[in-house]
Amino acid sequence: GIQVEQSPPDLILQEGANSTLRCNFSDSVNNLQWFHQNPWGQLINLFYIPSGTKQNGRLSATTVATERYSLLYISSSQTTDSGVYFCALIQGAQKLVFGQGTRLTINP
């Protein structure tokens, strides 16, 4: 099946810093999503981005499908950005395959 690898596994930054999270995948995709899991466990949809670039406030994402990677950028980090960030891809028609996540800690 498809393999999804995220890096780095852990990232600790000061408030105000910028960060880049990476997601590599082993096969072509027609669905890639980025999620933020908050401290209460809920998965919040950030981007649905099978290709190209999207921006939403301080967050943006780029997927280069031909090179099989996606990047999530967070600018001017805030403490509320802390949590685990997942990328996930559809395998077949339905099943989301998740990476192991990047745990981001933003210190005040």
Add this chain to the structure above:
Amino acid sequence: DVKVTQSSRYLVKRTGEKVFLECVQDMDHENMFWYRQDPGLGLRLIYFSYDVKMKEKGDIPEGYSVSREKKERFSLILESASTNQTSMYLCASSPGLASEQYFGPGTRLTVT
């Protein structure tokens, strides 16, 4: 906004009990999913449903069953709860094949 709700945020049950986890979505989505999340194992698909009364096994269906009698509701059933089913359970829905999935807040189930 898409809204997916789950019946409980926290649940404590005893070994051998029958447990029902309920999930409701309000966006008329065709597809609904149940995942579980465990430390070190990530998120894994238990079952999904692509239509009323239709279901497909995911990666780890053993010990679970599901029910979808109405389009908006998808239930996960633990026939006889065991301690290895202690986990975070996440429900999701999506409008169509290979489309964006939206998750509920999750249920933390503890089986003692």
